[in-house]
Each structure stands twice: as structure tokens, then as C-alpha cells.
Amino acid sequence: xxxxxxxxxxxxxxxNVFAMIALLAVCILISFLLASQSTYWVIAAIxxxxxxxxxxxxxxxxxxxxxxxxxxxxxxxxxxxTGEGFTIRIEDILLIVMGFSWLxxxxxxxxxxxxxxxxxxxxxxxxxxxxxxxxxxxxxxxISSPITGFFFILKYFEYFVVFxxxxxFVNSKSQLKKLLWALFITYVIVLILSFSQIPQGERxxxxxxxxxxxxxxxxxxxxxxxxxxxxxxxxxxxxxxxxTLWLLTVLCxxxxxxxxxxxxxxxxxxxxxxxxxxxxxxxxLIFMLILGAFLSPIILPKAVLFRFYxxxxxxxxxxxxxxxxxxxxxxxxxxKFDSSTTDRLEAMQMVLRDFPKHPIFGFGVTGHxxxxxxxxxxxxxxxxxxxxxxxxxxxxxxxxxLDIRKKYMNDPLYNSLSTGTLCAFFGLLAHxxxxxxxxxxxxxxxxxxxxxxxxxxxxxxxxxxxxxxxVST
Numbered sequence: 001x002x003x004x005x006x007x008x009x010x011x012x013x014x015x016n017v018f019a020m021i022a023l024l025a026v027c028i029l030i031s032f033l034l035a036s037q038s039t040y041w042v043i044a045a046i047x048x049x050x051x052x053x054x055x056x057x058x059x060x061x062x063x064x065x066x067x068x069x070x071x072x073x074x075x076x077x078x079x080x081x082t083g084e085g086f087t088i089r090i091e092d093i094l095l096i097v098m099g100f101s102w103l104x105x106x107x108x109x110x111x112x113x114x115x116x117x118x119x120x121x122x123x124x125x126x127x128x129x130x131x132x133x134x135x136x137x138x139x140x141x142x143i144s145s146p147i148t149g150f151f152f153i154l155k156y157f158e159y160f161v162v163f164x165x166x167x168x169f170v171n172s173k174s175q176l177k178k179l180l181w182a183l184f185i186t187y188v189i190v191l192i193l194s195f196s197q198i199p200q201g202e203r204x205x206x207x208x209x210x211x212x213x214x215x216x217x218x219x220x221x222x223x224x225x226x227x228x229x230x231x232x233x234x235x236x237x238x239x240x241x242x243x244t245l246w247l248l249t250v251l252c253x254x255x256x257x258x259x260x261x262x263x264x265x266x267x268x269x270x271x272x273x274x275x276x277x278x279x280x281x282x283x284x285l286i287f288m289l290i291l292g293a294f295l296s297p298i299i300l301p302k303a304v305l306f307r308f309y310x311x312x313x314x315x316x317x318x319x320x321x322x323x324x325x326x327x328x329x330x331x332x333x334x335x336k337f338d339s340s341t342t343d344r345l346e347a348m349q350m351v352l353r354d355f356p357k358h359p360i361f362g363f364g365v366t367g368h369x370x371x372x373x374x375x376x377x378x379x380x381x382x383x384x385x386x387x388x389x390x391x392x393x394x395x396x397x398x399x400x401x402l403d404i405r406k407k408y409m410n411d412p413l414y415n416s417l418s419t420g421t422l423c424a425f426f427g428l429l430a431h432x433x434x435x436x437x438x439x440x441x442x443x444x445x446x447x448x449x450x451x452x453x454x455x456x457x458x459x460x461x462x463x464x465x466x467x468x469x470x471v472s473t
Contacts, residue, residue, distance in 0.1 A: 063169055066094050066162065067182045070445040071190050071221065072207055095158045098165055115167045117455045118400050122393040123160050129389040130156060130365055133382040137364020149366045152439075159444040166452025173460055176453055177413070183446065187225045188248070194218065194255045203260045206442050216435045219256055219264025220443040223431065224424040226252040227271050228450070231420030234281045235412040257300070260307040262341075263434040271427030278405070278419050344373055344434055351376040361385055374432035374439070390438075397425060397451065404454055414457050421450045 130153050137143040170176055190207060197204040206218040226249060233245035256268055272289070276282045351371060354363075362368075362383030371377045378390045401422040408414035428447065431437045438444060 060169060060175070062094070062098055063165060063179065064182050066098065066165075066445075067179065067449065068186050069094055070449075071186055071442055095161055098161065115164065115459075117167055119163070119393075119396055119451070119455070122389070122396040123163075126386070126389040126393045127153070127156060127160070129382050129386040133361045133386050134364040134367070136361045137367035137381075140358070140364075142358070142363040142367035143365075145366070149364060152365045155441070156439065158441075159448050162445050163448040163452045163455075166449050167455050167459070170453065170456045171459065171463070173413070176417075176456055176460070179449075179453060180417070183225075183228075183449070187229075190218075190221070191248070191251050191255055194222075194258075195251070198258050204255065204258050214440075215259040215261045216263055216431075217440050217442050219259040219261040220267065220428060220431050220435065220437055220440060221446060222252050222256050222259070223264060223267045223271055223427045224443065224447055224450070226256070226268070227275060227424035227427060228417070228420035230275055230285070231279065231416040231423070234279045234284070235416045237412070257304050260303060262307070263431050265308075266433065267427040267431035270430040271423050274423040274426045275419075278423060347371045348373055348376050351380045355380055355383075359383055372436055373434055374436050377436055394429070398422070401425065401454060404457055408457060408461070417450070417457070418454055421447075421454055424450075 134143065134146075134149045134153060137149065138146045143149045166179075170179060193207045194204045203215045204218060205215050206221065229245050229249050229252065233242055233249060236242050236245065253268075256264055272285070276285050276289070279285065347369070348371075350369070351373075354368065357363075360383045362379070362381045362385075365381050368380045371380065375387075379387050382390070401418050405415060405418040405422060408418065424447070428437050428443070
């Protein structure tokens with residue numbers, strides 16, 4: 001029986017040829033780096049080669065590596081307080097390399113490059129708005145370093161790479177469960193490392209952040225995982241798993257307290273309220289809330305109480321004796337806030353003052369001063385066009401999660417995943433008031449991984465329904 005033309009073409013292509021060409025190119029690159037570049041670049045090149053190979057031949061394994069590296073990747077290189085120097089994380093290398101291996105695999109095996117999802121259009125519109133605004137900012141000399149703006153946009157692309165890789169390579173419920181296990185193993189390790197920092201008397205931060213780590217980052221991640229933990233604990237049937245998940249919830253709450261991050265505390269409150277709204281077995285959550293309210297003055301650590309009250313105190317010690325009231329905020333006489341809150345409020349005022357200068361496309365990404373408030377930053381950097389695209393993306397996320405939750409209400413796993421992600425998302429929206437939540441790597445990577453898993457639910461069930469439909473004769 002003669003072979004089909006397509007079969008002949010496939011058999012004539014030898015993967016060994018491609019492998020030898022790629023290996024030769026890599027050897028030349030590494031030889032050049034060894035002779036002319038620093039050790040960090042050599043390490044990055046070698047790691048990139050290994051990860052590319054893994055990503056090409058086994059995308060599932062590279063996805064597991066990515067999940068563990070999101071919060072646990074070590075950092076190479078040095079960066080001083082002025083921002084000079086560079087640092088490389090495994091996750092940075094992995095995301096870029098996985099993207100290239102994904103392109104290579106798609107081109108060789110003739111598979112779809114990007115799976116269709118309801119989020120494709122909102123994501124594309126937002127990225128397009130950021131890119132165009134930045135290009136406009138370069139033309140208008142608002143951006144002093146176009147390269148910096150380019151790399152920031154590239155970082156935004158990285159988050160969505162996580163989403164699309166998850167959607168492309170997870171195609172069964174068993175794979176979904178395994179990835180959730182990987183997320184929770186990482187979560188437990190992060191909690192252990194967080195608790196190890198408490199005796200030091202400092203605000204706890206995410207692992208491997210080096211000096212001057214940002215507690216807000218750890219706080220946002222913990223709020224995300226705590227919502228998922230509570231949602232699973234409310235649906236799981238086995239007593240052992242339920243008790244373990246509630247224990248993790250308590251430990252996560254303690255860790256959130258010791259971040260001393262007020263944005264995180266606000267996110268926790270909002271997330272918890274929405275859990276009470278959406279979870280069926282809400283009586284336990286209501287009881288825990290009432291009990292916590294009564295016991296909080298007794299059981300809360302002094303550092304937590306001090307941090308809360310410190311928000312509304314003067315800045316005598318931090319500002320060298322200078323106390324600044326904030327007219328327009330609080331009482332008519334001008335309430336006094338700590339320096340961190342004052343800086344954020346002043347930055348927000350500055351955004352509203354400068355926004356009319358470039359209202360349509362903004363100043364471009366990195367075209368304005370540093371602003372640690374997501375919504376104000378999107379407005380000043382990308383203008384009304386970018387803000388509308390950003391809000392459209394946020395609304396699309398809420399709409400999709402609500403739809404998945406409603407459609408699979410009776411499936412404990414699907415319901416837990418969609419409800420937990422939805423409530424966490426509302427918490428992150430609150431977190432964004434005082435933090436650049438949606439551009440923080442260690443929050444957005446796990447979030448977009450969870451969003452990918454939610455979209456995977458639709459794909460799995462669609463495939464299941466197609467297989468179960470009777471074939472017409």
C-alpha cells in the first residue's frame with residue numbers, strides 16, 4: 001500500500017538534523033560567552049539551553065518547573081539601591097525559553113500557536129494599548145530610556161505566556177489536579193520559609209528576594225492562595241484533607257499578619273467577604289469572622305496593632321521632625337498619615353494633575369515617575385485608551401469566572417477552583433489600590449496559571465461532551 005504524501009514528508013524530516021544544528025549553535029554561543037562575558041551570562045545560557053530542550057520535548061515538565069520557580073527561584077547577579085546592575089531569576093529565563101520552545105514546537109509539529117479563549121481579545125487589546133502608548137511616549141520624549149520601556153512591556157507579555165502555555169498543554173482533569181498539587185506544594189514551602197523569618201523581628205517577604213524585599217508581593221500571593229485553600233476546604237469531603245486545608249488557612253492568615261502590609265490586609269478583608277457571598281457553607285466563615293473580631297484585641301501581635309495605628313500617626317521620626325498634614329484627606333483640618341501612605345497619596349494627586357497633559361495615550365510605560373498604585377499607574381502611563389483596555393480585561397476575567405462557577409457548581413474541584421480564583425481576584429483588585437499588583441511577577445504568574453486552569457475546565461468538558469455524543473449513522 002503506497003504511503004501518503006504527508007507521511008513521506010514527515011518521515012524524510014529527521015529530528016536529529018534539527019538537534020545537531022541547534023546544538024552547534026548553542027556550543028558556539030556558550031564558547032563566546034565563556035570567552036567574553038560574565039559568569040552570570042554563561043549560567044543563563046546553559047540554563048536556557050537545558051530548559052529549551054525540556055520545554056520542546058516535554059512541555060508538561062517545564063510547566064511544573066515553572067510553577068515551583070514562581071516563588072522559589074534563586075536570584076543571580078546584583079542590583080544596588082539606585083537600580084544599577086542586573087539580576088536573573090530562573091523564572092525569567094524559563095518564561096522566555098518556554099516561549100521560544102513553544103514557537104519551535106508549534107512550527108515543526110504544525111499545531112496551533114495560541115489556543116482560542118475568551119480572554120484572547122482583552123489581552124491583545126491591553127498589550128496593544130501598552131505598546132502603542134509607549135511608542136507614543138518615545139516619540140514625544142516622555143520616556144528617557146526606550147529600552148527600559150520595552151523590557152517592561154516584555155514583562156507584561158511574560159505573564160500571559162504563563163496563561164497560554166497552561167491552556168495549551170493541560171488537557172485532562174488529572175493533569176489539572178497534578179498542577180494544583182504542585183501549586184500547593186510550592187505554597188507550603190513558601191509558608192515554611194515565611195514563618196522562619198518571623199523570629200528575626202522584620203516584616204516577612206517572599207523567598208529569595210534579597211535585601212529590601214517587598215512584603216506586599218508575598219501578601220498578594222498569600223491572599224491568592226488563601227482564597228483557593230478556603231474554597232477547597234469548603235468542598236472537599238475527606239476529613240483529613242479538610243483539616244489540612246483549614247490548618248493551612250490559619251497558618252496563611254498568621255503569615256499575612258506578619259507581612260505588616262496594609263494593602264494585603266485590605267485585600268484579605270475583601271477576599272473574605274466575597275468568599276462568604278459565594279461559598280455555600282458560609283456558616284463556618286461567618287463564625288470565624290465573629291470569633292476573630294472578638295479575640296483580635298487579645299491575640300493580635302503588637303507589631304500588627306502598631307502598624308495599623310501607625311498609618312494614622314504623624315511622621316515625626318521618619319521625616320526628621322517634619323510633620324505634614326494631608327489636606328483633602330480625612331478630617332477638614334488635615335489628617336496625618338505615615339510617610340508611606342503620604343507618598344502614595346501625593347503620587348495619586350500628581351497623576352491627576354499631570355493626566356490632562358496626555359489624556360488619550362498617556363506618557364507611555366515608564367514615561368512618568370514611579371507610582372505604587374495600579375489604577376493610577378495605568379491611567380498616567382497608557383491614558384484613557386489603556387485604562388479602558390485594562391478595565392475591559394478585568395471585567396472579562398470576572399465574567400468568565402462567574403460563568404465557569406455557575407456552569408460547574410456541582411463539581412467540587414471545578415467549583416473550588418473557579419470560586420477561589422474569583423474571590424482572590426476581587427481581593428487583588430483591592431490590593432491594587434496601594435500596590436502595582438498586576439505587574440508584580442510573583443503575584444501575576446500564579447494568578448495567570450490559575451486563570452489558565454479555569455479556562456482548561458471549559459476545554460476538558462467540551463472534549464468530554466464531544467466524545468460522549470452518539471455518532472450519527
